[in-house]
Amino acid sequence: MARKRLIHVGVGVFGRRWCSEFLSANVADGTVEVVAVVDTDPQALALGARLLGLPESKCYTDPAKAFAEVEADFCTVVVPPNHHETVIDHAIAAGVDILCEKPIADTMEGSVRIARKVREAGRKMAVTMSHRFDQDKTTLRSVVRSGKLGKVNLVSCRYMADLRKHMAWGALFRHTMADPLLIEGAVHHLDLVADFAGAPCKTLFASTWKPDWAEYAGDTDGIVSMVFENGVRGVYEGSSSAAVGMNDWTREYVRVECEEGTAILSNREVEIFQRQDLVRQRSREGAGQKLQLITQPKWLNTWLIEKFCAWLDGGPAMETEVSVNLQSTALIFAAIESQRTGAAIDVQDYISRSA
Numbered sequence: 001m002a003r004k005r006l007i008h009v010g011v012g013v014f015g016r017r018w019c020s021e022f023l024s025a026n027v028a029d030g031t032v033e034v035v036a037v038v039d040t041d042p043q044a045l046a047l048g049a050r051l052l053g054l055p056e057s058k059c060y061t062d063p064a065k066a067f068a069e070v071e072a073d074f075c076t077v078v079v080p081p082n083h084h085e086t087v088i089d090h091a092i093a094a095g096v097d098i099l100c101e102k103p104i105a106d107t108m109e110g111s112v113r114i115a116r117k118v119r120e121a122g123r124k125m126a127v128t129m130s131h132r133f134d135q136d137k138t139t140l141r142s143v144v145r146s147g148k149l150g151k152v153n154l155v156s157c158r159y160m161a162d163l164r165k166h167m168a169w170g171a172l173f174r175h176t177m178a179d180p181l182l183i184e185g186a187v188h189h190l191d192l193v194a195d196f197a198g199a200p201c202k203t204l205f206a207s208t209w210k211p212d213w214a215e216y217a218g219d220t221d222g223i224v225s226m227v228f229e230n231g232v233r234g235v236y237e238g239s240s241s242a243a244v245g246m247n248d249w250t251r252e253y254v255r256v257e258c259e260e261g262t263a264i265l266s267n268r269e270v271e272i273f274q275r276q277d278l279v280r281q282r283s284r285e286g287a288g289q290k291l292q293l294i295t296q297p298k299w300l301n302t303w304l305i306e307k308f309c310a311w312l313d314g315g316p317a318m319e320t321e322v323s324v325n326l327q328s329t330a331l332i333f334a335a336i337e338s339q340r341t342g343a344a345i346d347v348q349d350y351i352s353r354s355a
């Protein structure tokens with residue numbers, strides 16, 4: 001695979017991790033070369049330059065200038081969701097492919113618009129649904145997809161984190177935005193539920209709220225129920241203001257109920273239960289057969305960067321290609337619409353109406 005040149009945009013709280021971990025691992029093994037780093041904040045930019053080992057001549061505070069001056073194969077976009085589109089516009093104008101942080105944008109209309117612009121320009125864009133590509137979720141997926149537990153019937157996901165204090169959830173924007181749970185949290189969790197369900201979502205009903213103790217402007221708590229086109233049901237409960245983080249970030253609970261068994265992921269442990277020919281078989285969580293987690297060199301965004309480069313080289317399209325990822329984006333914005341209207345939402349109709 002030929003080494004790909006990339007422009008990295010955004011060195012905030014998560015962008016720092018991109019520089020020190022996700023990008024650096026791919027620089028080290030020759031998958032990519034970072035040819036420029038961009039951040040509108042000079043201090044953040046200086047940190048990015050240091051972490052990536054780039055000279056001042058490769059650092060830009062103006063994304064337009066960076067894309068106009070530097071030749072690259074793709075860019076990595078790690079700025080807040082309401083700024084994704086501006087950066088993507090620059091990338092499209094420069095003929096550069098895009099690997100962007102989730103969600104595609106901060107509105108459904110913006111997300112559909114971005115997918116359309118990318119399609120019309122003939123560019124490649126994928127979204128980093130990092131948690132779906134973590135070691136524990138990948139292990140759970142491999143057992144569910146193996147078919148050993150039979151047909152999937154119900155997927156349940158729980159996220160409970162104690163992030164109730166001001167600034168506890170990393171960046172300021174999560175404490176000031178509307179719908180932080182859905183846009184910054186459930187964007188991963190509903191994506192996981194849909195991935196295990198294995199079909200687009202048909203209808204969805206959501207209720208979100210903010211407990212008195214949550215130091216946020218928007219709703220930190222929510223429940224969502226989903227019916228998928230293949231008949232699988234999904235249920236999600238999420239809270240960023242829990243008293244105790246029983247299923248904090250990267251330690252989420254996912255239970256997949258199948259015809260011939262159940263698979264449970266909780267706090268990074270996967271266990272399975274298989275139906276036997278017994279009368280009224282019973283068991284309890286913790287008593288199942290523990291699975292060893294799959295091992296491989298790259299996980300999360302480190303793996304996604306490598307997958308993206310393989311796609312640019314003519315390999316398989318990314319599972320999170322922007323037009324496909326619109327389905328995951330639609331889950332969060334349809335959930336917001338459901339909370340606003342108090343009604344169940346026809347998700348596919350909602351996507352068509354947003355175009």
Ligand SMILES: NC(=O)c1ccc[n+]([C@@H]2O[C@H](COP(=O)([O-])OP(=O)(O)OC[C@H]3O[C@@H](n4cnc5c(N)ncnc54)[C@H](O)[C@@H]3O)[C@@H](O)[C@H]2O)c1
Pocket residue numbers: 009010011012013014015038039040041044063077078079080081083086087101102103128129130131170171172173184
């Ligand atoms: N996949 C995950 O697990 C995960 C985790 C955290 C954040 N994220 C995503 O990463 C993105 C960034 O989040 P964050 O927490 O780092 O935000 P942040 O606010 O900490 O940092 C954003 C950075 O982008 C810069 N910026 C803003 N607009 C810009 C523009 N137009 N051009 C160049 N730079 C610009 C800011 O100066 C800042 O340094 C978001 O989309 C977020 O959802 C993903």
